[in-house]
Amino acid sequence: MEFYRFGQETGKQISKFNSDFIMSRIIQTEHAAHIGCMHLEAGGLIGYHQAVTPQLLLILVGEGTVRGDKDEYVNVQAGDAVFWNKQEWHETKTATGLTAIVIESEELRPSLYMSVKVTVNAPE
Template sequence: MEIYKFDKNNGKKISKFGSDFIMSRVIQTDKAANIGCMYLEEGGIVGYHQAVVPQLLLVLTGEGSVRGESEEYINVESGDAVFWVKGEWHETKSKNGLTAIVIESEELDPSLFMETE
């Protein structure tokens, strides 16, 4: 399991075409990718299971805790990205709720765009 940052502080100022915003690049794939939005309510949990393909969890709002194959949980919050490799056992839970984007694809390398925590 790896933890990355995609918050505003890790983004790049974009000014082309009269733009004025910050973009934090996350991932690029050549192979098909499944992208979903996950809502964990208060006390929500994604039970301990193996990743079928490499998986990237992007925490948008709220906070929670994640673990890989060790029993140690790591706290995550808005702006954190968690990456699990194919076959890696993992779990996500939240005491007060969190919303996250989940990207799954055979070809994910978040280190190309994001820095680790």
Template structure:
């Protein structure tokens, strides 16, 4: 399990086309990629299971806890990105609610765009 930072302070100012915003790059793939948004209500859980392919969880709202088979629960919050390797056991849970984008692909390399957090 690796932790990355995609918060605003890691982003780059974009001004092309008269734009005015910050972009925090996350990843790039050439292979099939599945992207979804997960909404966990209070006391919600994504049960303990193995990752079928490498998986990146981007917490966009709320807070919760993640674990793998080697470490206890670690707190995560908006701006945190958690990466699990293929076959790695993992779980995500929340007390008050959490919204996250999940990206799954055999070709994930989050360290190419995001700084390691821990």
């Protein structure tokens, strides 16, 4: 399990074409990728399972906790990204609700585009 940031503070100012915005790069693929949006209400859970393919979870709104194969939960919030390799066990849960984008593809390499985040385990 790897943790990254994609919040505004990690992006770059774009002014090309008379634009004025910040772009936080996430991923680039040349092959098939599945992209979805997950909406977890308060008390929501993405149950403990193995990743079928490399998977990147981008927290857009809210907060929660994630874990890998160990029973140690790590806090995540908007702007955080969590990466699991193929067949890696994982779980996501939230007490207050969260919305996340999930990207699944055999060629995900988030370290090429996002900065690594220092993680903090959730209190037990």
